Amino acid sequence: MYDKTFSADPRAAYEHLRRQGVAAPVELAPGVEAMLVTDHAAALRVLHSPELFAKDPRRWLALADGTVPADSPVVPMMMYRPNALFSDGAEHLRLRQAVTDSLDRIDPYQLRRFVERSSDYLVDQWAATGRVDLLNHYAKTLPLLVFSELFGSPPELGDRLVAGIAGIFDAVGDAEAANTMLTGALVELVALKREQPGSDVTSWLMAHPSRLTDEEMIHQLVMLMSAGTEPQRNLIANGLRLILSDERFSASLFGGGASVEDALDEVLWTDPPMANYAVHYPVRDVDLSGVVLTRGTPVVISFAATNSDPALIAHGRRPSNRSHLAWSAGPHACPAKDSAWLIATAAIEKLLNRLPDLELAVPVAELDWRPGPFNRALTALPARFTPIAPRPAAPAGPAPARPATAAEHPEPGARKGGVWSSFLNWWRGQ
Template sequence: MTTPPVPPPGCPAHGSGQRIPLDTPEFAADPQAFYRYMHQLGPTAPVTIAPGVEATLVTDYSAALELLQDPSTFRKDSRRWRALNEGRINPGSPVLPLLAYRPNCMFTDGAEHLRLREAITGSFAQVSNSRLSQITQRAALFLINQFSARGSADLVNDYAKQLPLFVFNELFGCPAEIGDRVLFGISGMFDGVNAEQANQVLVQAVGELVALKRAQPGDDITSHLMRHPAELTDDELVHTLVLLLGAGGEPERNLIGNAFYTMLTDEHYVRNGQFDKALDDTLWRNPPMSNYAPHYPVADTDVAGDKVHAGELVLVSFGAANTALADRGANTRGHLAWSAGPHSCPSKEPARLIALTALETLFSELPDVELAVPADSLAWRPGPFNRALASLPIRFGAVKPRPAAQPKRPEPQRDQAQPTATNRPATPEAPRGKTGRGGWSGFLSWWKGE
């Protein structure tokens, strides 16, 4: 007689038809236990990702790969989402800003998707690896300066959380007053606290950036997007930038934080300088966005034999799929952390370079870093999509902060063409560092030697 699968501790799915919640502290604490249980159910599992929001989660590697490579059956346009169209999704749901339709390449299909995606890949191609490394290292040194003299820090909140957005703000040509609100909007949208307000702040800030760059184009990705032959409208530009800044925020933050976790819990990575291997192993075992890739079947169909209905929300569990393949002995970069098929991450190489530079710079500046608490006491942030530490306390020998280098070019000056702050949503004050100014403003002040 076959023993039926037993749900992991804390999982309420104790009977047939019960859905498994992905937004609980229990799931965040031990997702692998849930994945093992899901694998026993078949190639898919019924889940909830927020109160009242149901989905089918694909957990089998082969089934996930087949789905991701079948855009004719599984579409990305969330205007097909039946539950949303029927009013069954709360408009204030914390997951809605990450699932609702936007006119960018993530939520489009076919020729429209290709046009919007080519604008992204073509614009990123204008940024050399050496420039990206320099920008990342400069932002990393600024953040390290904020805590190096203390001999202790939280690598997630003091470093990994802020670094990618500083890098992307510079790449996209954000002046300080817009950049600070971008930081606030991205963080709030992914944290799920007042997500809709954070989304509104982000969209307004990015809209102001688009207006600024229409008037004052420069050598930045925002301007490159505007000049691209795809001829993006202002609405497409805003939501393409929201996509890129969002993807450059939460997933990159999680990748950097999870890679530090990998290195600090297994000393051979640091001892042997295996930064690349640490990233690969992190992408296999703790992918930064573990459950996402929303799709909607165009008709009733199946996923490896499991039935799904037209317009149903179908997500891919990169974490579960990777685990299943890794457990079978895979030792390649065949993980699904970057997704696959036509909607695979269009900027995975820049994302990897930013993470690699973040790791190398910190260990170069603070070579004796170690965990300040036992690894098993670390808490992971709840959330249906992300795999992310709440904090990563470290200690090290105190180091005197580095002085800022001279900037290569001055920051553009505000003039009449730049949008004003009239009717801007209120945002919390950013944390202040040694510069006496917070967020992106503080970085620019330090970089200019103020």
Template sequence: MTTPRPAHHAAPPLDCPAHAGARTVERLYGPEFAADPMASYTRLRAHGSVAPVEIAPGVRASLVIGYDTALEVLRSPERFSKDPRRWRALADGTVPADSPVVPMMAYRPNALWTDGDDHSRLRGAITDSLGRVDPDALMRHVEHSADTLIDRIGPKGRADLLHEYGAVLPLLVFNELFGCPPATGDKLVEGMSGIFDADAGSEKANAVLAEGVAELVALKRAEPGPDVTSWLMAHPAGLTDEEMSHQLVVLLGVGTEPQLNLICNGLRLLLSDDRFAGDLARGTMPVEDAIDEVLWTDPPMANYAVHYPIHDQELDGTLVCEGEPILISLAAANTDPGLSGERRTGNRAHLAWSAGPHTCPAKGPARVIAAVALEKLLDRLPNIELEIPVEKLEWRQGPFHRALAGLPVRFPPISRRV
């Protein structure tokens, strides 16, 4: 799976933020940002709703941190393109091809990085194929997978829920829905997790990811079945093998790493926040409330939804230049001080799933999977608690996601189901 070299463009104008030079910008990487991204967003608000940031060493971008401005970008495809071949700094070599953020931002012929008719064709194939998934069957499979994993950890009385539950459950669900053999699924998750971290191992992880999707495409060409991969192949859009591979990367990206983060961020909240822990002690499980809260304050994808201005223009009073990447801070926009402080419970106006023509096509199944995962665990391990103080939990580094590095818990041991 290769990434085409973008066509060369002229350098950005000297007044463009890409030429900020020595000007200090906020870094969206490193341990300080991972530990407290909200502190970075607070400092950035001094710039207004659009702020200059560095997302990897030497890689500059504009970050949209205002809710209304984020919606303006997300809903204006006539002004802001998703096509990374417009990224001037990558095209002219200012950003090297081996930069750790490139695997998450470079062009692939998929629904995420296309506009217009190409996007409509690819998006239609994904939407139609996901629409064939039986919701009841999905719920049953999530319940069965969750029970299987809880049976493994239950007798031990302690576990790292991230590695032993949250990371494994989405993989089991993906393998089932996409007809993916476990060994291939392991490659896919290893590769996807690696490119999300956007570190020195990103290039190698991208190669592992490419190998895994190629295996799955070849298998399903030879042995189609009642699964999303085979339905994509049979869709009237007539996807080529290359297009199939890249659509699977998008769907895997939605269905594993962000799903893991939603589950684990939800568990962290339920086990540490008195608003929820008190309800748990009284025997109720406010899972839907916790999911809403996480999607507002700690969305699994914190900074992404990359766009490129089609021409130089002002965005809420800030100059943004043609070919300069604009990232949407879904986390900062959701916590914009200008938003009403009304209760978030049941409020689905957050931007965790993005908005506009590129809204996440799998938000319904993603929420079902997270809710069932949380409910099952809390039902079978009702006295579960964090093994360390919540402030001691560590977060993985990287500009794009909001991802715990571990989630150690303890609980009274339980017996496996008979």
């Protein structure tokens, strides 16, 4: 599942695996074996049965006995961290409550406004050129701006956070170095917020009655930022790919919000940004509809494969409702799906409203998918449009309270300095 053959045509792989039963053996990385669940009903049983399928990776026998080396590229995505994703029982409830209560404090109106301002800034960097890579110069950068604001991250940490997250999601390169980079940046962020709390998710987590330790803080942030950047950019990019290549969604090019939502809903069915994840570990040998899942073996849920389960279509459940598993299900379902949906919808609507003649610059069949067992991610999304003049910088209110430095590496097309400090200067009209 880690090579270009799989990423080029995962549906063919899922069909082959489905013929072996509700779950089948796969290799996530060289020498890393797991069972992949491709059946929708079986996936729901795993997701809703914490008494049989635990989330704590310390139950992963092959990692514990050294069969899987610690420097395997998939380990950073699967290793134990004291966060809500990798915990069970009472500890999961305590950490999950801190996360959900903090996320609930995000103002949807302010979030949409910030997404739209971020979109305007990014479009203005290349509006006059008539050409853009919508993945790397829009979908990738917009979540960086949004989550730097939501989590109170100063500019000198932004690039390190996103580079680290991208590295562990790819799971094909030096993931151990990426994990070290990500952890180091979060250690600095937590220390900063202990001294200077603000109106942001990091500070709200710190102030929660759950009284998270610094280590717990770091690992909740790993979970939230990982879920909020890499999958978010893939949701935006995959949504744009569908809208720009499928005439069913052409209305969205003229500002049709419903069409954008319909396109995103279809993406969550067919090309979910996290195609395979929700790793569980059987607490004992379990018979799952005729397939024996061995204690301590990683059981991965294929959201993409379960969404295309023929049984769903046979029962008329797809695409008439949102019974897809792109947000997972059960006690570990995504706690931030409403914010993620809002960000993706606002980002696409704003872009299409500003560039109504936007179109792909290459045939859709020539787009390349990034290899990796977990995500469904393009390598680029080249597009073209009629060049337009950048909008004048006219602040609609005070800029986000972040110190501006030049420590970040500049994004292509951005002004001198990092993307966050450049954005702040644009916001202030400088």
